[in-house]
Amino acid sequence: MPKRTKAEAEATREALLDAAEVIFLERGVSRTSLEQIARQAGMTRGAVYWHFKNKSDLFHAMLDRVKMPLRQLLDDVEDPERPRAPLESLRLATLHALARLQRPRSRRVHTILFHCCESSSDVDILDLHQKLSDECFETMVERFQEAHRTGTLVESVEPEIACRMLMSMFLGLMHDWLRGPDRYDIGEIGPRIIDTFFERITLYPTAGIGTSSAPTESSGSVQ
Amino acid sequence: MPKRTKAEAEATREALLDAAEVIFLERGVSRTSLEQIARQAGMTRGAVYWHFKNKSDLFHAMLDRVKMPLRQLLDDVEDPERPRAPLESLRLATLHALARLQRPRSRRVHTILFHCCESSSDVDILDLHQKLSDECFETMVERFQEAHRTGTLVESVEPEIACRMLMSMFLGLMHDWLRGPDRYDIGEIGPRIIDTFFERITLYPTAGIGTSSAPTESSGSVQ
DNA sequence: ACAGGCATACATACATGAATGTAAACTTGA
DNA sequence: TCAAGTTTACATTCATGTATGTATGCCTGT
Numbered sequence: 001m002p003k004r005t006k007a008e009a010e011a012t013r014e015a016l017l018d019a020a021e022v023i024f025l026e027r028g029v030s031r032t033s034l035e036q037i038a039r040q041a042g043m044t045r046g047a048v049y050w051h052f053k054n055k056s057d058l059f060h061a062m063l064d065r066v067k068m069p070l071r072q073l074l075d076d077v078e079d080p081e082r083p084r085a086p087l088e089s090l091r092l093a094t095l096h097a098l099a100r101l102q103r104p105r106s107r108r109v110h111t112i113l114f115h116c117c118e119s120s121s122d123v124d125i126l127d128l129h130q131k132l133s134d135e136c137f138e139t140m141v142e143r144f145q146e147a148h149r150t151g152t153l154v155e156s157v158e159p160e161i162a163c164r165m166l167m168s169m170f171l172g173l174m175h176d177w178l179r180g181p182d183r184y185d186i187g188e189i190g191p192r193i194i195d196t197f198f199e200r201i202t203l204y205p206t207a208g209i210g211t212s213s214a215p216t217e218s219s220g221s222v223q
Numbered sequence: 224m225p226k227r228t229k230a231e232a233e234a235t236r237e238a239l240l241d242a243a244e245v246i247f248l249e250r251g252v253s254r255t256s257l258e259q260i261a262r263q264a265g266m267t268r269g270a271v272y273w274h275f276k277n278k279s280d281l282f283h284a285m286l287d288r289v290k291m292p293l294r295q296l297l298d299d300v301e302d303p304e305r306p307r308a309p310l311e312s313l314r315l316a317t318l319h320a321l322a323r324l325q326r327p328r329s330r331r332v333h334t335i336l337f338h339c340c341e342s343s344s345d346v347d348i349l350d351l352h353q354k355l356s357d358e359c360f361e362t363m364v365e366r367f368q369e370a371h372r373t374g375t376l377v378e379s380v381e382p383e384i385a386c387r388m389l390m391s392m393f394l395g396l397m398h399d400w401l402r403g404p405d406r407y408d409i410g411e412i413g414p415r416i417i418d419t420f421f422e423r424i425t426l427y428p429t430a431g432i433g434t435s436s437a438p439t440e441s442s443g444s445v446q
Numbered sequence: 447a448c449a450g451g452c453a454t455a456c457a458t459a460c461a462t463g464a465a466t467g468t469a470a471a472c473t474t475g476a
Numbered sequence: 477t478c479a480a481g482t483t484t485a486c487a488t489t490c491a492t493g494t495a496t497g498t499a500t501g502c503c504t505g506t
Contacts, residue, residue: 005475009481028341030253033465046482049467115349118251119338126338126402133399156422161415165392168416172395173387176356179349192384193391199379200423228501232455256491269457272493 013051015041017062021108029059029117059123066109086143087152091198094170098190101174111178137163147202157201169197236274238264240285244331252282252340282346289332309366310375314421317393321413324397334401360386370425380424392420 004012019040023032034048034055041047052058076096084092100106119126144159153162173193177186227235242263246255257271257278264270275281299319307315323329342349367382376385396416400409 004481006480012481026343028253028343030251030341031343035465044483045466046484050481054467115342118253118341120249120251120254129402133402154423157419158415161412161419164396164412165416165420168392168395168399169388170391170395171398172391172393175394175398176391179352179356189384189387192381193388196380196384197388200377227455229454235455258491267457268492270455273455277493 012041012043012047016043016048016051016058017065020058020062021105021112024059024062024112024116025108029055029112034058056123059117062109063113063123063128066106085152086147086150087198087202090140090143090166091194094166094194095191097170098173098186098194102187107178107181110174111181114175114178133167137167140166152203154201154203162201166197169193235264235266235270239266239271239274239281240288243281243285244328244335247282247285247335247339248331252278252335257281279346282340285332286336286346286351289329308375309370309373310421310425313363313366313389314417317389317417318414320393321396321409321417325410330401330404333397337398337401356390360390363389375426377424377426385424389420392416 016037019037020032023036023040027036035045037058038045038048048058052061076093101110113125117123117125141159141163144153144162147153148155148157148159153159173186173190177184177190239260242260243255246259246263250259258268260281261268261271271281275284299316324333336348340346340348364382364386367376367385370376371378371380371382376382396409396413400407400413
């Protein structure tokens with residue numbers, strides 16, 4: 001029954017993307033044909049070619065439905081007008097990114113990105129990750145540098161190294177957990193890892209990280 | 224000129240695997256045909272099908288030429304009769320694994336594993352990583368537990384968490400660096416990351432690790 | 447030692463199937 | 477009716493696996 005209303009057309013588009021997520025996940029991107037995606041959505045290849053130029057286009061559209069967590073992380077760091085201690089801000093952002101990752105769609109798409117698609121096949125994952133990673137590093141390292149200046153970051157820990165440690169840990173944790181999400185509860189392990197990391201590199205002038213009563217002064221710029 | 228000597232046949236086999244590394248790297252595994260591999264090696268598909276059952280078999284043969292660094296890491300931890308402190312043994316093993324990764328062949332193959340192949344396409348990467356990762360965790364966590372018992376590991380750091388931190392950091396660093404090896408010198412950044420990590424979780428009864436005799440105080444476990 | 451015979455180490459040819467992209471038909475909402 | 481949305485049909489491309497061809501190295505009997 002062709003030709004639905006405009007809303008229905010949009011619904012089939014979403015259904016196609018949903019289907020793509022499922023099939024990409026279980027067959028891998030390169031091994032899934034557009035017909036498999038169409039059938040999973042209850043359509044035919046014609047519908048796919050109407051809404052998307054080709055598989056690569058569909059893939060990008062699928063990615064666009066989930067904001068990348070690393071980018072979202074940065075946005076949430078900047079979030080309120082209320083300035084936090086830089087390390088605390090980074091910690092919360094990381095935890096938030098971890099929480100986002102557990103949402104079904106985000107989890108599926110990132111699993112596909114990490115484990116079910118090749119670099120130079122249908123989409124240039126390399127550049128995609130590259131830009132995100134670089135942008136993420138540049139923004140986060142400023143926080144670490146500020147923490148280092150203000151003495152919140154343990155002095156023997158270089159800001160650039162701390163930043164790469166955090167990013168590597170997060171990346172590695174994603175990679176490992178998404179490989180087999182049922183092996184352990186990321187909602188429990190993840191925060192413990194993040195918190196332990198920040199606990200080990202943070203110098204507390206007065207109180208601890210605890211819940212949120214982190215001290216935000218220590219304005220004695222050491223230099 | 225068919226039918227070479229036995230040594231020559233073995234040489235073509237190696238040439239085919241070399242070619243596979245190159246082409247897999249630049250085209251991705253699923254997009255490379257066996258003919259492309261054969262031509263890169265100066266052969267035809269007949270040679271490929273003589274030496275290997277199919278693309279999956281060839282892929283596994285390629286993997287077999289590089290011992291997996293994580294497994295090699297564990298072997299080297301156990302290496303001499305001389306018993307080391309568990310954390311120091313882990314640190315050295317990690318550094319050694321990092322060094323191995325920089326060797327051209329290892330680097331190429333691991334780049335392929337991380338970025339140029341899908342999970343359920345030609346080989347089951349998931350299981351492959353899974354077994355390795357689990358085995359690695361089980362062995363390493365014992366070391367961390369021992370360090371925790373003997374007081375070498377900072378008490379507020381749980382052994383299981385420390386183990387996952389190290390593994391995630393290493394995995395994430397591999398993933399990130401192999402994505403664009405020319406962005407930074409892993410030979411310099413890597414060890415600094417590893418050393419900083421162990422410096423931050425180690426309690427030194429008397430002296431420090433390499434150069435830095437930094438005492439890790441701040442043991443006032445808050446909360 | 448050497449002449450056959452056989453297995454080896456490839457190359458070539460072919461049959462098959464599957465995925466792609468496009469064009470044309472169809473069907474219904476606006 | 478017109479165009480958006482979807483189906484069906486078709487031509488093309490391409491990789492795969494296999495079957496066959498073939499020349500050479502190696503071995504064995506004498």
